[in-house]
Amino acid sequence: xxxxxxxxxxxxxxxxxxxxxxxxxxxxxxxxxxxxxxxxxxxxxxxxxxxxxxxxxxxxxxxxxxxxxxxxxxxxxxxxxxxxxxxxxxxxxxxxxxxxxxxxxxxxxxxxxxxxxxxxxxxxxxxxxxxxxxxxxxxxxxxxxxxxxxxxxxxxxxxxxxxxxxxxxxxxxxxxxxxxxxxxxxxxxxxxxxxxxxxxxxxxxxxxxxxxxxxxxxxxxxxxxxxxxxxxxxxxxxxxxxxxxxxxxxxxxxxxxxxxxxxxxxxxxxxxxxxxxxxxxxxxxxxxxxxxxxxxxxxxxxxxxxxxxxxxxxxxxxxxxxxxxxxxxxxxxxxxxxxxxxxxxxxxxxxxxxxxxxxxxxxxxxxxxxxxxxxxxxxxxxxxxxxxxxxxxxxxxxxxxxxxxxxxxxxxxxxxx
Amino acid sequence: xxxxxxxxxxxxxxxxxxxxxxxxxxxxxxxxxxxxxxxxxxxxxxxxxxxxxxxxxxxxxxxxxxxxxxxxxxxxxxxxxxxxxxxxxxxxxxxxxxxxxxxxxxxxxxxxxxxxxxxxxxxxxxxxxxxxxxxxxxxxxxxxxxxxxxxxxxxxxxxxxxxxxxxxxxxxxxxxxxxxxxxxxxxxxxxxxxxxxxxxxxxxxxxxxxxxxxxxxxxxxxxxxxxxxxxxxxxxxxxxxxxxxxxxxxxxxxxxxxxxxxxxxxxxxxxxxxxxxxxxxxxxxxxxxxxxxxxxxxxxxxxxxxxxxxxxxxxxxxxxxxxxxxxxxxxxxxxxxxxxxxxxxxxxxxxxxxxxxxxxxxxxxxxxxxxxxxxxxxxxxxxxxxxxxxxxxxxxxxxxxxxxxxxxxxxxxxxxx
Numbered sequence: 001x002x003x004x005x006x007x008x009x010x011x012x013x014x015x016x017x018x019x020x021x022x023x024x025x026x027x028x029x030x031x032x033x034x035x036x037x038x039x040x041x042x043x044x045x046x047x048x049x050x051x052x053x054x055x056x057x058x059x060x061x062x063x064x065x066x067x068x069x070x071x072x073x074x075x076x077x078x079x080x081x082x083x084x085x086x087x088x089x090x091x092x093x094x095x096x097x098x099x100x101x102x103x104x105x106x107x108x109x110x111x112x113x114x115x116x117x118x119x120x121x122x123x124x125x126x127x128x129x130x131x132x133x134x135x136x137x138x139x140x141x142x143x144x145x146x147x148x149x150x151x152x153x154x155x156x157x158x159x160x161x162x163x164x165x166x167x168x169x170x171x172x173x174x175x176x177x178x179x180x181x182x183x184x185x186x187x188x189x190x191x192x193x194x195x196x197x198x199x200x201x202x203x204x205x206x207x208x209x210x211x212x213x214x215x216x217x218x219x220x221x222x223x224x225x226x227x228x229x230x231x232x233x234x235x236x237x238x239x240x241x242x243x244x245x246x247x248x249x250x251x252x253x254x255x256x257x258x259x260x261x262x263x264x265x266x267x268x269x270x271x272x273x274x275x276x277x278x279x280x281x282x283x284x285x286x287x288x289x290x291x292x293x294x295x296x297x298x299x300x301x302x303x304x305x306x307x308x309x310x311x312x313x314x315x316x317x318x319x320x321x322x323x324x325x326x327x328x329x330x331x332x333x334x335x336x337x338x339x340x341x342x343x344x345x346x347x348x349x350x351x352x353x354x355x356x357x358x359x360x361x362x363x364x365x366x367x368x369x370x371x372x373x374x375x376x377x378x379x380x381x382x383x384x385x386x387x388x389x390x391x392x393x394x395x396x397x398x399x400x401x402x403x404x405x406x407x408x409x410x411x412x413x414x415x416x417x
Numbered sequence: 418x419x420x421x422x423x424x425x426x427x428x429x430x431x432x433x434x435x436x437x438x439x440x441x442x443x444x445x446x447x448x449x450x451x452x453x454x455x456x457x458x459x460x461x462x463x464x465x466x467x468x469x470x471x472x473x474x475x476x477x478x479x480x481x482x483x484x485x486x487x488x489x490x491x492x493x494x495x496x497x498x499x500x501x502x503x504x505x506x507x508x509x510x511x512x513x514x515x516x517x518x519x520x521x522x523x524x525x526x527x528x529x530x531x532x533x534x535x536x537x538x539x540x541x542x543x544x545x546x547x548x549x550x551x552x553x554x555x556x557x558x559x560x561x562x563x564x565x566x567x568x569x570x571x572x573x574x575x576x577x578x579x580x581x582x583x584x585x586x587x588x589x590x591x592x593x594x595x596x597x598x599x600x601x602x603x604x605x606x607x608x609x610x611x612x613x614x615x616x617x618x619x620x621x622x623x624x625x626x627x628x629x630x631x632x633x634x635x636x637x638x639x640x641x642x643x644x645x646x647x648x649x650x651x652x653x654x655x656x657x658x659x660x661x662x663x664x665x666x667x668x669x670x671x672x673x674x675x676x677x678x679x680x681x682x683x684x685x686x687x688x689x690x691x692x693x694x695x696x697x698x699x700x701x702x703x704x705x706x707x708x709x710x711x712x713x714x715x716x717x718x719x720x721x722x723x724x725x726x727x728x729x730x731x732x733x734x735x736x737x738x739x740x741x742x743x744x745x746x747x748x749x750x751x752x753x754x755x756x757x758x759x760x761x762x763x764x765x766x767x768x769x770x771x772x773x774x775x776x777x778x779x780x781x782x783x784x785x786x787x788x789x790x791x792x793x794x795x796x797x798x799x800x801x802x803x804x805x806x807x808x809x810x811x812x813x814x815x816x817x818x819x820x821x822x823x824x825x826x827x828x829x830x831x832x833x834x
Contacts, residue, residue: 091698092693197651198648198650198651198652199648199651199652199653200653200656216650218650218697220696228805229804229805230801230802230803230804230805231615231616231777231778231803231804232683232685232687232708232710233615233633233635233683233710233777233778233779234614234615234616234777234778234798234801234803235615235616235683235801235803236616236617236683236801237672237675237676237680237683237684238676239617239801242672242685244668244686244687244689245668245669245672247665248664248665248666248668248669248686249665249669251661251662251665252662252665252666252669255654255659255662258654259654259655263654266649266650266652266653266654267654268649268659268696268697268698268699269661269665269700270649270661270691270693270694270695270696270697270698270699270700271691271694271695271696271700272661272689272691274687274688274689276509276687277687277688277706278687278688278706279637279685279687279688279706279707279708280635280685280687280708281508281685281687281804282685282687283686283687283688289694289695289696290696291649291696291697293649293650360648360650360651361648361650361651362650381651384647384651384652384653384656385647386647386648386651386652387646387647387648387698388645388646388647
């Protein structure tokens with residue numbers, strides 16, 4: 001690299017064209033993206049990315065977890081790789097920016113570094129991770145690469161195990177391949193990712209870049225209220241033990257408890273299952289699907305305890321029993337402090353503003369953090385919309401984020417002086 | 418009949434043996450019955466009843482709706498028939514007394530009338546109606562017999578239409594047969610039924626017999642709260658439009674509104690469907706399945722209007738929209754006043770107590786009321802349990818009810834003097 005490297009910027013036009021091309025497969029009429037991992041639309045998007053890699057003269061690398069990369073030099077050179085990337089899959093009926101923007105930005109960074117005379121052995125790799133969104137298994141590709149995947153994760157996918165098997169076959173993948181995709185820690189220098197915030201902290205504070213300090217822990221619970229099934233016509237209202245009432249009051253109390261006493265946490269009731277679930281039978285069993293998130297495990301534990309007490313009070317009030325079951329947690333994860341500082345110095349160099357913040361969503365960077373120093377930046381999300389066709393980030397903000405990614409990558413690749 | 422007819426009573430031992438035999442097929446370990454209409458267990462129960470009819474020397478009659486009868490004389494005699502009966506099917510995991518008790522009591526009445534010298538042309542028929550519980554189509558057999566069934570009812574069964582078709586074939590029935598099973602009005606003199614109350618009005622007032630004045634109207638609604646799906650981690654609690662909150666508050670308000678202002682009605686939320694229905698997505702759509710019941714259509718309308726206003730207030734509070742859809746109603750239906758009086762004079766003759774009350778559940782008697790004078794009596798339900806293995810009526814109370822049925826049948830058959 002030359003001494004004028006501080007003035008290097010990404011190519012806005014090429015970046016926009018590449019982003020447009022990477023968000024064409026699975027586009028919905030409303031302007032969103034519908035490409036759940038390993039669906040036909042998702043596989044089409046991967047084929048598009050593969051073509052782009054080859055057209056631009058980079059090497060294609062695909063591992064046995066389906067992670068798809070563009071490499072300036074093949075990994076055989078042996079140098080630890082600087083990995084940049086994100087994911088091309090979406091939730092069902094998601095938006096265009098979640099994932100695809102990060103892949104497009106990383107690919108643009110790779111191109112602009114080559115344009116500016118990086119030597120032929122520049123160990124940079126741009127990756128699209130498999131199933132970040134967890135259509136089948138959350139953070140599937142990055143967990144496979146970082147060796148965190150277990151047989152159990154793969155035999156209990158979300159959705160039908162048989163459908164998962166068929167989806168893997170459609171993509172030319174296999175369970176054994178997924179379990180065999182771990183890379184050694186010393187093969188990676190660092191991992192950097194750009195993503196949309198999916199919230200409004202940056203927008204409200206008019207900040208250009210969010211430098212992520214870590215991911216919140218995510219804690220999932222199944223809370224089952226147990227009453228007595230009975231005839232909906234003949235059972236007097238005051239003689240019922242109606243599980244619906246316990247579940248309904250608990251749902252309202254979850255929101256109230258968080259808003260009143262845990263403003264640093266979020267909690268959501270995303271589903272309730274009624275049994276037997278008929279117009280004319282008082283429900284004897286309602287299962288509430290709840291998750292809570294906090295960057296502080298102590299606070300998460302306190303909120304869980306408060307909600308356990310709430311569930312007991314609510315069930316007593318309606319003559320019910322309750323079973324409060326912890327289902328699964330994803331631990332909070334810190335980003336590497338050195339990378340946080342590199343991001344901030346790039347922000348300064350570019351004359352932008354930034355703030356440190358936790359990520360309230362999971363990202364591939366948290367898998368990679370177990371393997372190498374990892375870092376993540378956010379660009380603002382207009383209105384905070386996420387997992388929706390309303391997802392939107394102004395293009396200037398995307399360009400600013402890509403430039404921060406570029407300069408941070410260049411700092412990390414600079415021979416230590 | 419002889420002049421000593423006032424002293425005639427049913428044979429308690431035979432009645433108990435017959436009831437036991439009629440509740441053996443599909444018995445559950447907890448002591449309930451699991452024989453949804455046209456299931457193997459239900460067809461086994463019908464075969465048992467058919468054997469009992471033949472063993473006791475009565476004629477079997479089965480119509481094209483699968484209604485199965487015991488006749489003292491074949492209908493070819495041309496006299497209008499006094500029809501007595503109930504149903505042998507149950508809800509999934511229901512109780513032993515709901516339906517089977519009424520068939521056993523009617524069958525015992527037929528036997529004791531023959532024992533006491535009814536002439537060979539006594540036009541009495543004891544019937545088991547098909548699918549009273551509406552596993553497929555509510556009151557299927559009695560609606561078929563009274564000519565109230567439409568093609569539309571049969572092409573939109575509860576559950577899968579293909580499974581319904583298979584169930585009909587298994588039972589040797591057909592759609593065209595169901596539509597062709599109507600009997601002419603002049604073929605029936607009256608219809609009488611004994612059933613358990615499925616509530617606690619008799620038990621609490623220590624009354625032996627409930628004489629039903631009519632069935633409540635049943636009104637079913639689908640109330641859909643519409644918000645915005647969003648990321649359950651990154652969307653701040655105060656920025657959400659969470660359909661779960663509207664549905665939960667509405668569910669609590671249904672109970673409160675009825676208990677505070679409509680003690681003469683009941684209303685039930687038996688199910689809610691969440692969309693997309695995941696731990697990590699704020700629900701954008703929750704559909705509430707609600708029904709309300711009242712014997713007074715004016716009161717039902719007022720309650721519906723109150724709940725419509727509640728749904729609007731609740732949805733406004735949480736930034737939602739609401740769609741309040743009336744799905745279906747079953748109109749209230751009066752029992753014949755002459756039959757009510759006959760029941761009451763039998764109660765007096767037997768030295769029992771009775772009260773008039775509306776039925777809060779649907780019964781085959783309401784179908785038959787469109788064809789001929791129809792009447793229904795209740796015996797008490799211990800604790801009011803219904804559609805549950807906890808269903809129980811003390812045997813003495815069953816015997817008392819059967820004696821009321823017997824004397825009312827004898828009054829109706831007595832040559833007018």
